[in-house]
Amino acid sequence: MDDILQIFFQECDEQLQELERGLSALSDGESEHETVNAVFRAVHSIKGGAASFGLENLVRFSHVFENSLDGLRSERFAPTPEVVKTFLKAMDVLSDLVSEARGGNTVDPARVAESQAELAAISDSGDQSAASSALAATEAAIPQDFTPIPMDFEPISADFEPVPVDLDFGELAALAPAALIVTFRPHDALYERGDDARNILIGLTDIATEAGGQIEVTCDRSALPPLADLIPGKSYLSWRVVLPADASEDSANAVFDWVSDTCDFTLTRDEADDTTPADSALEHPLDQAEPETTDSLTEMDLAEPHLHDDAVAPLASATPLVPSIAAAAQPAAGGVHAAARKPEQASIRVDLHRIDNLMDLVGELVIAQAAIESLSRRTDASGQHELVQSISSMQSLTRDIQDAVMAVRAQPVRSVFQRMQRVVREASSMTNKNIVLLLEGEDTEVDRTLVEKLTDPLTHMLRNAVDHGIESEEARIAAGKPAEGHIVLSAEHRSGRILITIKDDGAGINRQRVFDTAVKRGIIPPDASLTDEEVYNLIFMPGFSTAATVSNLSGRGVGMDVVKQAIQSLGGRITISSVPGKGTTFGFSLPLTLAILDGMLIAAAGSTMVLPISAVIETMIVNQRDIYALPDGSNVVSIRGDCMPLIPLATALKLSSASSPESFHNAVILVVENEAGARAALVVDEIRDQTQVVIKSMESNYRPIFGVSAATILGDGSVSLILDVSALVASAIGQIDTKSANIRAGLAA
Amino acid sequence: MTEKQNLRVLTIDDSRTMQGMLRKALEEAGYDVIQGADGVEGIEVLESADPPPKVIITDINMPRMDGFGVIETVRKMSQFKHLPVIVLTTESDPEKKAKARAAGATGWIIKPFSSDSLIAAIRRVTA
Amino acid sequence: MTEQTAVAEVADDMIVKMIVFAIGVQEYCIPILSVREIRGFEKTTTLPFAPPYVCGAINLRGIILTVIDLAIYLNVPPQTDNPRRVVVIVESKEGVVCGLLVDRVIDMADINMNDVQAVSEEGSCLGGLVLVGDRMIGILRLETVVGQLVGDTVSE
Known part of the structure; x- marks a missing residue:
């Protein structure tokens, strides 16, 4: 289980995402059925x-939630912003209750009760009389008290022969007192x-x-027309069944x-x-011409003897069939309480056509391999030529398979994006701001490992945008902006990478304040001359915080430097742009997968090494006259100034x-760039390949x-x-952060 | 006791949890289970199944085509119009029940179900 | 379970099957259970900032691991042109896999741990000495050697 x-x-998780998506759509004014x-x-x-x-x-909780949503579904009330807000809140509670069931933190019962009350209030606000009258009408439509139509049952007619289903156990005589007689005609x-x-x-x-007895069945075939007149699909037969005295009417009903x-x-x-069970053998059902299609007749032919045999074993041992169906509303036996003891098993859902595509490619690969194998046995020149061709087609196949596998692992960023709605919702309520998060490009796909690792940095960035990016409502109004702040979280593919941007319409980064703070914290000297981008990047330095007052939101001891580290560890880069009074945009540029890298193979000190192509700006041969030796023994190179x-x-x-x-003359150099845009020139022995x-x-x-x-x-x-x-690059420009400095010190020792 | 063996059941439900539980309960009881994730897929599976199922168990609330749609469609297919269709649902709403009945459902099981009640319901319509 | 077999088990516990190899003239051993496989010594990829005893990295069926030259580690002149040098791939209790470059593998021995004489304090790579016949064999403490590799101990 x-x-x-x-x-x-x-x-x-998927349903919660679906819920989030649906509720967001509703709050955007969509009201599609x-x-x-x-x-x-x-x-x-x-x-x-x-x-x-x-x-x-x-x-x-989900029952109350569902009831409320049913009201929306049956248009008893409209998805007003208030209603959607209540639903969003309920969704958060529901999500927490799911985590609780999973073995996570217990949800505060007061919160659950509050949300339940709100949901109930919405349901009540719907047209109650309409609801109840609809229900009444429904009930009327169902024959609750079914009055059985008495059957015209003639025990002995010309072609009527009682057909007992002889079950071979219990004495027939025991049936005599107060037997329950059932007649039915379908x-x-x-x-x-x-x-x-x-x-x-x-x-x-x-x-x-169940009652410890057996049934005695007689079939009335009186209404059965001659075979020639028989209409398939029509009901001609009726039955009379005698049940033991202990059998209850309720269960028969x-x-x-x-x-x-x-x-x-x-x-x-x-x-x-007084029905005397006749000795006559079981009638062959075909003779009775069951109103069934021919197919079903054959089936019955087989089924009937079963009834006979089974009565001894399985039917006798089985719990009463129909009553247990009625009683099935009870919770299944052995309820599971908050339990996810085993570590979660990672699994992904994949579109079938992606798997099919992969299968096709693997099929082709098998063929290509066979071709290569047979070609390799040939020694003539044309064989050699074909072999080379086959190998090159295999290479392109391998590439295709790699893409296909990546497609299998790819997941839309939607799941993590939608989680941000809650982050913004909670953060804005804590800061008393009214902020709307808009999502764009949620369908953009990246490797699933990357999707998971994006959650923390994005959470941090969005909290930051709510806390520091968007101004207070008063400040916004004073600046002539709409009171409601907007944050756009978007994703798109751009030249083999994924670009995620977080854009707010807040006040923008205060350049001077960032600069002053950095000086105060000793991060930069007071006379540093920095570009805007360099100043903005200071906020990612360890120990930096511009918040004049540390709010309970971002004062959690985690700085933006953690975000930068996380993004860098994913092979990503962060860009910042900010316009005073208009807002700030953060961009994360990330590789699509963490498993494969486009690399440039270079040689240094006799070893082949790999440089991520994304970091290489250009390659060139350096000229001795462009190199300047510095007093500390290091060198700088001037490239086009x-x-x-x-x-x-x-x-x-x-x-x-x-x-x-001197040894740098005519050396091969690669101009590389780090996340912050700082450049350096790497001297290598040679460039070997790109792969x-x-x-x-x-x-x-x-x-x-x-x-x-x-x-x-x-x-x-x-x-x-x-x-x-x-x-x-960082070590070369003397801005190594403490961590890598320590590692280097430790290792070089 | 060969009756259950090879007896094929088609379950139609958009919940993988429910599908998992159905598969487990039915396979433990010796049934052969085929599944569809919504009404449309269910009907596709039904049409292409060889051998065809002897009974369909369907959820009501599903995307694309709901359980009522499944029953109505099945009843319109000449080769399956007498195929038992059991509705498996959390709905206890009498209106839904009446609607399913009118559409031609053969049985009705309320979720959550016990293995026994499920098997019993199937046996009832397929014996 | 009878008392007799219980006694036998206790006795078995003291016996550890070891693989014995030579570094220079000295013999060392490690528990056979920590050995994954033995392979020939091939070219390694040099690692920057590595301690001198780390030869470099090799690829073991898709896993990257480092090879330690035990001769350098134990301050014995390395026999660079000895063709019998092999790499013993070991896995520590913590699951770290690495290769130990040894001069030659000699044999297997059942070592009774009761016979081991301690020679140095905790934390040393030498866990003790044991006399097998007339051979004095050093017991290598794998956890110390491998622990230094993963950097929970900063190397000298």
Whole structure:
């Protein structure tokens, strides 16, 4: 059951997302019927699953929520902003209750009660009289008290022969006192519904078994026309069934509950049951010409003897059939309480066509491999030529398969984006601001590992935007802006990377204040001359905070430097632009996957190393006259007037001793850039190739190495290091943060 | 006791939780289970199933095509118009029940269900 | 369970199957259970800022691990042209996998831990000495060697 519980929780997450999406659409003024339906279905689905697992808190709350949404669905009230707000709040509670059921924190009962009360109030505000009258009408439409139509039952007619279903146990004589006699005649409609008279007989057999007896069945075939006149699908037969005295009317009634509109039936107690069971053998059902299609007749042919055999074993042992259906409203046995003991199993849902595409490619790969194998046995020149062609087509196949696998792992950023709605909602209520978060490009897909890792940095950025980006309502009004603040969170693919932007319409970054704070914190000297971008980037420095008063929102001891670290560790870059009075835009540019990197293969100190292509601005041969040696032994190079540090890679990694400036003449250099836009020129022995490499961690079996972010395995099976450009550049421009400095110190020691 | 074996059941439900529970309960009881994630897919699965199922268990509330739609569609398909269709739902609303009945449902099970009640309901309509 | 087998088990617990290898003239051993495989010594990829005893990184079926030259680690002149040098791939209790470059693998021995004589304090890479026949074998403390590698101890 645990595995199904896991599916349930996974599905809860999806339903909550669906709910969030639907409610956002409603709050944007959309009122499509399908949106309302989807919202309803999401809660309904959670409730249904929760009930199966006996998760009572969840069931109770989702039930109230569902009722309220039903009011919306049946248009008893409109999705006004107030109503949607209440639903959003209820969604948060629901989401927390799901976490609680998962073994997370217990949800404050007061919060649940409050939300429930709000939901109930909405439901009540709907046209109550309309609701109740609709219900009354429904009830009237259903024949609750079904009056059975007495059957014209003639025990002995010309072609009537009692057909006992002899069950072979219990004494027939025991039936005599107060036997319960059931007669029934199905309408055509019963058969049209896929039901069958024998199903009723089975139900009755079970009741008899339960009562410790057996049934005695007689079939009335009097209405049966000659075969030639028989109309398939018409009901001609009726039955009389004698149940043991212990059988209750209630359970017999229950058998007819569902078919009450398509079957006439009577229940009577008969002291002196005079029906003598005939000795006649079981009639072949075909003779009775059951009103069924020919197909079903064959089926019956098989089914009838079953009834006979089964009565001894399974039917006798089975719990009464129909009553238990009626009683099924009880929670399933063995309710599960807040339980997710096992670690969550990661799984993803994938579009079938993506898997199919992958399968097709693998199929092609198998063929290509076979071709190569057979070609490799040929020694003639044309064979060689074909071999080369085959290998190159295999290469492109491999590339396609890689893309296909990435597509399988790709997930829209929607899930994490939608979670931000709640972040903004909570943050704005804490800061007393009225802020709307707009999402764009939620369908943009990235590798699932990346999706998960985006949550924390985005949460932080959005809290920051609410807290520091958007001004207070008064300030906005004073500045002639709408009172309501707007934040746009968007995602898009841009040249093989994903670009996520967080844009607010707040006051913009106060350049002077950031500068002053940085000076005060000793991050920059007072006379530093910095560009706007450089100043803005200061807010990502460790220990920086511009908030004049530390609010309870961002005063959590976590600075923006954590965001920057997180984004950098994902191979991402952050850009900032800000217009005073108009707002600030943060951009995260991230790779689409954490598993594969587009790399440039270079050689230094005899080793092949990999540089992420995204960090390489240009490559060139350096000229001796552009190099200037500094007194501390380091060098700078001037490239079209731009001065930047020159980093001899082998020396920087301590793989060879320091090189003299003369040795740089005609050396190959790569101009690289770090996240902050700072550049440096790396001196390498040569540039070998451009290729995609699979990123392998080194830290599981070794420690972090300064200047190295990970490793990969090259085509020849050897290990190659992937260089950490930002660390190399940072160390060269003397802005190494303490962490990497410590690592370097520790390792170089 | 070969009756349950190879007896094929089509379950239509948009909840994977429910589908998982149905599959587990039915397979433990020896049924062969095929599934559809909504009404439309359910009907597609029904049409392409070989051998065809002997009973359909369907949810009511589903995207694309709901349970009523499933029943109505099945009843219109000449080869399946007598196929038992059991409604499995959390709805206890008599209106829905009447509607399902009118559409031609063969049975009605309320969620959450116990394995026994599910098997019993299937046996009732397929014995 | 009878008392007899229980006694036998206690006795078994003291016996550890070790793999014995040579570094220079000295023999060392490590528990066979920590050994994953033994492979020939191939070219390694040099790692920046690595301690001198780290030869570099190799690829073991897609996993990247480092090879430690035990000779340098134990201050014994390395036999660079010895063709019998092999890499013993070991996995520590913490799950760290690495290769130990040894001069040659000698044999296997059942070492009774009761016979081990302590020679140095905790934290040293040498866990003790044991006499097997007339051979004096050093017991290498894997956790110390491997621990230094992953950097929970900053190397000298």
